[in-house]
Amino acid sequence: MQTYQDVVCTVCGCLCDDIEVDVDGNKVMKARNACAMGTSKFLSYTHDRIETPMVRKNGSTQPANLDEAVTKVAEMLVNAKYPAIYGLALSSCEAVKVAIELTEEVGGVMDNQSVVCHGPGVLGLHEIGVSTCSLGEIKHRADLIICWGCNPDEAHPRHFERYSYTAKGRWRNGKADRKLVVVDVRQTSTARKADKFVQIDQGKDYELVNALRTALRNEQIQQEKVAGVPVEDIEELAELLRNAEFGVILFGLGVTQTVGKGRNIDGLFSLTRDLNKYTKFQIMPARGHFNVNGVNEVSAWQTGFPYGIDFSHGYPWYNPGETTVTDIVRRGENDAMLVIASDPIAHFPKDLANRIRKSPLAAIDPVHSVTTLVADVVIPSAFAGIECEGIAYRMDGVALPLKKVVEPSQGVLSDEDILKKILGKVRELKGRSG
Amino acid sequence: MTPQNIIIKNGTVFDPVNRIDGEVMDIAVSNGKIVERVNESSAIVIDASGKVVLAGGVDIHSHIAGPKVNMGRILRPEDHYRNLKPKTAVKRSGVGTSCPSTFTTGYDYSEMGYTTVFEPANPPLKMLHVIDELNDTPMLDKACYPLFGNNWHVMEYLKDNRHDELAAYVAWMLKSVKGYAVKLVNPGGVENWKWGGETTPLDEPVKHFDVTPRQIIQGMCNAVKRLNLPHQMHIHANMLGTPGNYETALETLDSVRQIAGANDGKPVIHLTHVQFNIYGGTNWMNLSSGAEHLAKYINNHNHASIDIGQIVFSDTTTMTADGPFEFKLQGMTGARWINGDIEAETGCGIVPIHYKKSNYVHAIMWITGLEASLMIDDPWKVCMTTDHPNGGYFTTYPRVMAWLMSKKARQKLTNKVNKRARSKTALESLDREYTFSEVLISTRAGTARLLGLKNKGHLGVGADADIAIHDLDFRKIDPSTTPRKFRKAMQKAVYTIKDGEIVVKDGEVVKSVPGRIYWADAKVSDDLARTVETDLRQKFQDYYTVQMSNYIIAEKHIVNSTPVRVNAEV
Numbered sequence A: 001m002q003t004y005q006d007v008v009c010t011v012c013g014c015l016c017d018d019i020e021v022d023v024d025g026n027k028v029m030k031a032r033n034a035c036a037m038g039t040s041k042f043l044s045y046t047h048d049r050i051e052t053p054m055v056r057k058n059g060s061t062q063p064a065n066l067d068e069a070v071t072k073v074a075e076m077l078v079n080a081k082y083p084a085i086y087g088l089a090l091s092s093c094e095a096v097k098v099a100i101e102l103t104e105e106v107g108g109v110m111d112n113q114s115v116v117c118h119g120p121g122v123l124g125l126h127e128i129g130v131s132t133c134s135l136g137e138i139k140h141r142a143d144l145i146i147c148w149g150c151n152p153d154e155a156h157p158r159h160f161e162r163y164s165y166t167a168k169g170r171w172r173n174g175k176a177d178r179k180l181v182v183v184d185v186r187q188t189s190t191a192r193k194a195d196k197f198v199q200i201d202q203g204k205d206y207e208l209v210n211a212l213r214t215a216l217r218n219e220q221i222q223q224e225k226v227a228g229v230p231v232e233d234i235e236e237l238a239e240l241l242r243n244a245e246f247g248v249i250l251f252g253l254g255v256t257q258t259v260g261k262g263r264n265i266d267g268l269f270s271l272t273r274d275l276n277k278y279t280k281f282q283i284m285p286a287r288g289h290f291n292v293n294g295v296n297e298v299s300a301w302q303t304g305f306p307y308g309i310d311f312s313h314g315y316p317w318y319n320p321g322e323t324t325v326t327d328i329v330r331r332g333e334n335d336a337m338l339v340i341a342s343d344p345i346a347h348f349p350k351d352l353a354n355r356i357r358k359s360p361l362a363a364i365d366p367v368h369s370v371t372t373l374v375a376d377v378v379i380p381s382a383f384a385g386i387e388c389e390g391i392a393y394r395m396d397g398v399a400l401p402l403k404k405v406v407e408p409s410q411g412v413l414s415d416e417d418i419l420k421k422i423l424g425k426v427r428e429l430k431g432r433s434g
Numbered sequence B: 001m002t003p004q005n006i007i008i009k010n011g012t013v014f015d016p017v018n019r020i021d022g023e024v025m026d027i028a029v030s031n032g033k034i035v036e037r038v039n040e041s042s043a044i045v046i047d048a049s050g051k052v053v054l055a056g057g058v059d060i061h062s063h064i065a066g067p068k069v070n071m072g073r074i075l076r077p078e079d080h081y082r083n084l085k086p087k088t089a090v091k092r093s094g095v096g097t098s099c100p101s102t103f104t105t106g107y108d109y110s111e112m113g114y115t116t117v118f119e120p121a122n123p124p125l126k127m128l129h130v131i132d133e134l135n136d137t138p139m140l141d142k143a144c145y146p147l148f149g150n151n152w153h154v155m156e157y158l159k160d161n162r163h164d165e166l167a168a169y170v171a172w173m174l175k176s177v178k179g180y181a182v183k184l185v186n187p188g189g190v191e192n193w194k195w196g197g198e199t200t201p202l203d204e205p206v207k208h209f210d211v212t213p214r215q216i217i218q219g220m221c222n223a224v225k226r227l228n229l230p231h232q233m234h235i236h237a238n239m240l241g242t243p244g245n246y247e248t249a250l251e252t253l254d255s256v257r258q259i260a261g262a263n264d265g266k267p268v269i270h271l272t273h274v275q276f277n278i279y280g281g282t283n284w285m286n287l288s289s290g291a292e293h294l295a296k297y298i299n300n301h302n303h304a305s306i307d308i309g310q311i312v313f314s315d316t317t318t319m320t321a322d323g324p325f326e327f328k329l330q331g332m333t334g335a336r337w338i339n340g341d342i343e344a345e346t347g348c349g350i351v352p353i354h355y356k357k358s359n360y361v362h363a364i365m366w367i368t369g370l371e372a373s374l375m376i377d378d379p380w381k382v383c384m385t386t387d388h389p390n391g392g393y394f395t396t397y398p399r400v401m402a403w404l405m406s407k408k409a410r411q412k413l414t415n416k417v418n419k420r421a422r423s424k425t426a427l428e429s430l431d432r433e434y435t436f437s438e439v440l441i442s443t444r445a446g447t448a449r450l451l452g453l454k455n456k457g458h459l460g461v462g463a464d465a466d467i468a469i470h471d472l473d474f475r476k477i478d479p480s481t482t483p484r485k486f487r488k489a490m491q492k493a494v495y496t497i498k499d500g501e502i503v504v505k506d507g508e509v510v511k512s513v514p515g516r517i518y519w520a521d522a523k524v525s526d527d528l529a530r531t532v533e534t535d536l537r538q539k540f541q542d543y544y545t546v547q548m549s550n551y552i553i554a555e556k557h558i559v560n561s562t563p564v565r566v567n568a569e570v
């Protein structure tokens, strides 16, 4: 039996890096320190795996060898006029780099899950900027934590213990020294732990943010209630924010993917900026997929843009609303798609999913999904952080090295290696035709 | 593949280190190095007649990679739209002007004849990110300066007077996160800012830590000296961007004068982007240049070097670990603002800015940088930088070189700047024009020397074959009277040779090479190393949110990892 120390958990954007993993033979026996989600991933990563590459022949998918599948994907990309490469939030940054090079080579669109999660936060950032910090800053200094449209208790189970509410920092001894406020449409399990729960009407985040900014400026709010919250409560909350020594807003999909989207986030970023006139205030998205931040980072340094990157002109171009994968699918322009460890057929709106299915579709994934079920080519891959190494970025931008604790099944490669094979084949095909 | 032998024939060679000042001669290259001679029949022959042959440019301070540069990129898509670079047979695509993407950064530098660029401000906690970006920045040799000025361990060792341990800690850090030199940014002030506080003068204790910025500066300077690191302490001083701050700059320099010892000639402090730190006046309305005070000090002392941080009138992005400075800047301009504090170590701020000729303050800044460049006599003490992108993009270097070499070029712009600022300047009375050799000293020979890069910045036998050839014929182009032509010649190299390979031809990258990453491996006594490691192990869990083993960067993550080994005196 072998024990791996300081293993990084590859579930959510917390990237807890203190996991101890016991391995016997080539099997994970135990994962200490991990949350329920982490434990389940480490112990059941062998479940529901795709056994072999599959290629559609005469209408139905059939087992194929890797080279055959790789060639099919390469042909699909080379023959397409406007292919999309999508996913990667569960891949290593090394895989992201190859995916960018591949998209550049075929002149398509490269996009990641940000488009359906924290993309609007990026739009807010273009407009306002953001005042943020590493997670340790929250741990050491925060005396006020606001969870706005996020539910760390369920989605980021160790966030409080390691980084925020209950963490022991240099100047804050756990929750005794902090206040937790939750703003949400329903009483989540996080809200039940909060010192204050502000229940807000669905889709009214933007209104509440602006009311708070108004109250902060000591201006009169003309209504009795805003977003379902009595004005007295809003004024009280504004006071609480202003009087914090170090406050932080953690926000989630409850505010990025509801009515207002990017406007909500630029409101929250503006509120945070306003608050810095009075005290110290920070804001941070609670990122979901473990490396969605890494895809944004690598995309930004290689192409200038964090998601929705269009290479059809030969150079990177970015204009959300025009160049994201949902935009081009909605317009019916996309004529092939390669999906890496994501399930757009299940998660995208139905009409978009149907459009994706109309043109050639390939999927690289360790496990079965609706997308792999309907794809024309499927290539099984190894789990980054369990079966192969790589780098991932925590929600606050700290890069961490992922470990390999077990060998993948024979013949199963990492996303990075599969994409490299596809890129090689694409260049070979293009060389032949050009 | 062994790079082919090259012979550069009949070029006009400028090599200040070897006292060659415009001599027509041949330069031979073999195995990535400059050699006495090569067999001409088997070598690539470059005819350089009517052209200048120089060592490749060495940039001592340019923000090209890492978390804050990347935040700048994400902040400013509109910055990218001004420069879109398609993929070519050898080049990856890219974008950007003030925060270019990594591939584009490497190509643009290389096409300008630069071969070495050091990234000057990195949070140790995020060094894996910095290195991962540098891996993707081709064409150049690179290195990083991790930030120490607001580091908790540093302040605690200083408070406890444990100077040996401090030095050993610095060695441990550089080795662990693969840093090359020690950087201080607003020492103490950034820790205060993390409570919303202000930048502090040198003798005000840091909140909760009971040490002063002066103690941090002196303690770290001493540690760097005792470690024998290749580059001296590199500092962004307190009170940056504040009227009257030249006094703090001089105090900072003078606080470490004793550490240099008598006449050993080696500087112990590098004060960076001085332009932002040498203002006179008491407020923004009466802001003035304090360059003469700095120049007088530097001219009279040998323990300090500087780089300029020249501003260029343009739309650019300011970015620094000096969080409180950027907070003030956004308050004044109302521009977009990013702040990014890093636990136990440092901070970061980003604000876009448009430097305008008509703006009084911006005109004073422009004047201040040039005055400092022209008033300091010894070019070996002055590095030409724009603090890319804080003062301007690195691609504007040829313009700055032209200002240094041509009074005419300066005057032309002086005529257009804010009149009130112009009336307050000594710039128009300065007749000095840099010689070409002096420009080369401040862009390669001197920078390489200050960085301890013995094989760079010159063309002597044994030097790295990092060479720039520019289409500059001094019989036809006089930089003083035809600065535009000079600028154009310096903008694009006819050839850039990196480690003995032709990588640029006619101003275009023809071959992509990865370059290497240097870091300092300072050997301290085993006992001391063990003590420090024990200290760190005790505190690491409390201070950080990552495990110590994950903080340490494995060499396998670095493309062409190149440790520079030194023996410390502790």
Ligand SMILES: [Zn+2]
Pocket: B061, B063, B120, B121, B272, B273, B387, B390
């Ligand atoms: Zn700088």
